[in-house]
Amino acid sequence: MFKFSYNWLKAESEIGADYDGLLEWLNLQGFEIASIEDYGDDKAVEIEVKANRPDMLSVAGVLREYYAGRGRRETKNFTPDVPLELTDDNGVLSHRIVVDSKDVHRYCAAEIRGVDNTGETPEYIKDRLMKSGIACINPIVDISNYVLLQIGQPIHIFDADKVKGDIRIENVHAPTKFTTLASTEIELPTGALLISDDENPLCVAGIIGGHAPEVTAETKNIIIESANFDHIIERVTSKKTHVQTAASYRFERGVSPATALPGALICIKMITELCGGEYNKTGYMYTDGTSAGPQTITVTKKRINSVLGSDLDIPQICKYLNDCFFGTECDDGENIKITVPDFRLDIEYDVDIIEEVGRMYGYHNIEPQPIKLYAPYVENPVNKNANKLRDIMVGFGFIEVLTYGFIPGSAMQMLHIKEDSEYYGDIKILNPLNNFYELMRPSLAYGLISTAVSNMSVGKNDLRIFEVGKRFFRQKDHEDGYNEKNVFAALMTGVKLGRGFGIAKDAKFSVYDAVSLLDAIMREFNIKYEIRPTDGLGMFEQGAGGDIYVNGRRIGYIGKIDPKVLLEFENGKLARDDAAYLEFCFEGFEETKRSIEFDSAYPSVTREYNFLVKNGLHFTDYSPEIKAASDIVVNVSPRDVYVGAGVPKGFTSVLIRVEYNDPTRTLDFEEIAQVESVFLKALSDKYGITIKL
Amino acid sequence: MAQFIDDKKRELAEKLEQSDAPDKLQGVETAFRKVMKELFAEMKALPNEQKKEVGAAINDFKKDFEERIAAAKKKIAELSKKDLAVDLTVPSPEFIRGKIHPLIRVGRMFEEVYKEMGFSIAYGPEIENDRHNYEMLNMPYYHPARDMQDTFYLEYPKVLLRSHTSCVQVRYMLEHKPPFMIISPGVVYRVDEIDPQHTPCFYQVEGLVVGEGINLANLKWAVMESVKRVFGPEYKVKFSPCYYPYTEPSAAVDMGCIMCGGKGCRTCKGTGWMRVAGAGMVHPNVFEAVGYSRETVGFAFGWGLNRLPMLYYKILEMRKLFENEISLWEQL
């Protein structure tokens, strides 16, 4: 972000300025207008500057961009005519300057003696700083900030009388405490660039100053620092210390070493004019030799057009580049040798040049072209299964919900899931928004139950909801020690069939409906499954929970949610009815082809039997006995289960329908009676199951 | 004779008036036929000079009364229809379809469109590491662009929740050689306090096309064509220069604001546009990181999927997407 006074920009411009034209151009070039503050005769315009264009974080930068849009090919020279001899002799100023770090690319220092800092900062400076959101302190400090906004060069000014001995710039070798100007104590990470004198730390280079060398109204003699520090150490230090200043913001994005000297010169000129004093005609300049001289890149016309999908010729390409101050040379009509202006630190590769050509040409002028590429289509079974599950559920009247992947830290206790369970979750986020969002979910149950109760709190008690999402768990041998699977979960509660239209009484969801749902889904996928009693997933009511197995592998669980679990949730007391839940992993589901069996030409005979079954027995275990009695038993299906009046304690009454058929002849009743007696005996002998009288 | 005709007329009309059922009407009709027979028989007995006048009167009577019977029949038929009819405007609650979440719905629309264009769908993990999420995407640890994607960590700085689905593209490139066209839809996480327009996780559909001859104009086509097919041809799409570390050149994609039709409103912060995607030509540094040559060409785009259901269903608050108020989704 960069906020500036429009009038300032206009005053600096050598070609006048057109407010609407400026904003339109900035917008077109991707510098979005973030805000505009209206000051009557002036406007403070804030633009969004992406990380690649730190050169736009100054009035000079915005002016350059304005010139680029107007085709004025010469940038404004902000460097004043101030004679200053530069030397690398570090003893030239009143304090010796010792640069001892590879992270310093430039260090320009100049000295002014005998300044008067007791006056008022001129109105125009105050006004321009205020519109950029910078507070006024005293004339010298304000001028240093003014230069930062004007040309983007961070400036630091020391009170020379407060510095004890040498000014030394070096990387700290261990975490070091530092107290900032704002009196907050921070800890500098190892490697941070610290500027100290013989006794005290003075400032964190390029980031923030300390109290020791502070410039105040009484300051008489100053040393101006206009330096260039490496962006990586600036970024790391700013991040680790959580200190971000206008200076650090620019350094971590990149400041051109070319502005170090102009920054010092502008300061000298403004301070001597406004605060008096005499400047030392010799200044100190340290240069590390890197990043000197303009960079050149060669790009071909063919490459530009092939990346953009355009058909630009050499004169067009050169015009666009020249307009944004790149030098171009092309002798053969194909290879363009490009000189990058020193303020464009972001230009490294040919693609960077191509983007410049593209934006100057205008993205809106690029004609869309259909893709002419053949790439083989690869099916994604997880995506296919997820969508199939969604379609199945929509058919059953279920509504899909999406909940966050992270759940409260207390969710495992709420769901009564114990630490030894496979479904216990302990993957925590280090920096959660708050403790409601700190645990990576090991199951979708928390999300679905909380969705259900929150809907109950607005009077919706009859719910059928589902979710498709990831569950997360630890796995030592998997990459980084974590793994995740795509799972499906559904919750149903309340009325499934309301009274009226032939139904005498509201019929409500029970755990058997969850089984029915699972069965229907598995039939759609043509997958054989088994439900075994759960080994203690505490979420379910005692005896009413089971694990779902496919091919001997547990893929999920199903059951009636323990009402005590519901009570753990806010508004959980609103749950009046049974809530049935199922969840399973559907990765690896593969639908196998089926063939249809044609009906027998002879009629079937259907009989229903009401059995008295001891609790704990499974239909899937004992029903095969019926089928085994004879080949004429073609279908055995449960029709109802009932517990209550007329059924002894510990037993369940189960109504079973049996279909008899022989594809070659019509069956007679005696034959059926014969088969009946076979399975009735088997059921009785093996399972103690009798016909309920 | 005329008096007699008038009497019969009145008599029959009275009966007709009282006929409110088909059987009664049948009686009137029979009586009428009988009267007609009598009248014609009597007319025959009249002297010739009277026959003409009386005959005309009888014919008028006949024609008039037949019309009245027909009208009465129609009326009764209509009445009886109503008596028998059930109110077919009352649905029983038997058949109710469920609903797919609006995010997934819009996501599926895009998936379908891209599949038609020949894209495959790639998935990847939500728990990621720094290498896939940042480093290989030209965002080393000191890159300021990391500020754009404030990240949740499980183990700092190595293990994190992916802040974009671009890491799926990285994984895909590590395992496949061009040419390919993929999209990677999925959940991404960013440290964002929950407020009407922000949620700590949201959905993205990213696309990646790598192969010879791929250019920015193809990218523009793929993006514009998908908007056209999902939202309809009347939607305006704008491309403008932008910056992402993993693409160069980069573009921002805006759609005309649906709330104000482009005039500027609160939803679009007065600009008339809504940012819906970022895109660009894949940066050579990314290709190099996954072991391709720097000369490889390809484009990538990324839709912020939360914005699109907002546009599609006029859901004004992003956070509503995760509040799961069932009564809202029932309206879909």
Ligand SMILES: [Zn+2]
């Ligand atoms: Zn709008």
